[in-house]
Amino acid sequence: MITPLYNPQHKQWLLGQSKALLEFARKSKVPFGFGYLDKHGEVDLSQPVQTWISCRMTHIYSIGALMGIEGCRELAEHGINALLEHFQDREHGGFFEALEHQPGADGQAVPTEAGTQKTAYAHAFVLLAASSGLLAGIKRADELFDAISAIHDRYFWDEAAGKMRESFSRDFSESEPYRGVNANMHTVEASLAAFDAQLALGIAADDERAARWLHRANSILQFVFNLSEQNAYRIPEHFDENWNVVWDYNENDKAHQFRPYGATVGHALEWARLGCHALVMNRKYGVKT
Known part of the structure; x- marks a missing residue:
């Protein structure tokens, strides 16, 4: 007896579902990463460009690239570049939690008021995106992996407690x-x-x-x-x-x-x-x- 896990027809159905999800999510691409989708699959501009969503989409399209699905590698590259160029805080280090859709006067991405906080939640997703990018051979994933690893080591990982600290102010001077x-x-x-x-x-x-x-x-x-x-x-x-x-x-x-x-x-x-x-x-x- 062939179990559902190894049934060729079931595996083909699962592949079809995977491709459909990847196709549905393509519209989430926005200039600074990936946006929040509404129930119709359109970007909800009332929601900021969130780090965890951009990272999840980068992770997913890295998997798509590993599967050899057309167009996924380019979307994963877009995600890695967005994290490095827009979400990364060049002044204080770490990654912003959320960005505005519209750029600032200088054309650069602008973090939301609450998005300047540096959270373990968002930084966990950055590590996931970088790791999946490495596995899929996505350009600059190694650069992102080195950057996020250093932040985890320096600020978030509490070796004495064996767990993660929760969050910091933008300049890492205050811990929640x-x-x-x-x-x-x-x-x-x-x-x-x-x-x-x-x-x-x-x-x-x-x-x-x-x-x-x-x-x-x-x-x-x-x-x-x-x-x-x-x-x-x-x-x-x-x-x-x-x-x-x-x-x-x-x-x-x-x-x-x-x-x-x-x-x-x-x-x-x-x-x-x-x-x-x-x-x-x-x-x-x-x-x-």
Whole structure:
């Protein structure tokens, strides 16, 4: 019996769905990256050009390039260039969280008022985009990978805590006294991709250039899975700067887009997938956790 996973007709259907999604999203390309699409597949100009969306699209079109789908490589290149040329803060380092659609008087991209904040969430997605770009051989992906790796190392990764700091002011002089597992979850995703990308470049798994990414993914995962065991397999999302749970965080704003009150079912599914991914990597490369 052929299972659905290996059924040729099912695989062809999945390929068709993938191509349809890639085709639908092509309209998201805007001068400074990729825009937010409405339900009709048109760019919603009321939404800024967000880093996480531009990075996700760069990641997706890098996968499309690996699949050999026409036009995907050019879109991935557009994403990498946008991150380097428009989202990157040349003055203070790091990457803006969101840009205006319209350029400034000098013709350069302008961050939104809130978009000057440097967040672990956005920087996790930049690492993902750079890693996928490396795997797909996208031009300048190596440049982006080096830039985002340096920012993760210098500001966001807290080795003592084994987790990511949440956010900083534009010049990195002030750190937010909040910690959250959402940004750390996407850091796990990006770190596993970074580990894969380094291996693809021929770097050994025990080389610090690669090993640090798997170490970081494992550290965060261990914390979250231990936490879930202590809370009936629900995962608290919000913490103070010392990683004490803040149980009533956003109690009056339960539907906050990025920091919703309580536990998030969808995130539990993501953590499960990431745990499986890390387990395979650890077993393959002999890492004990």
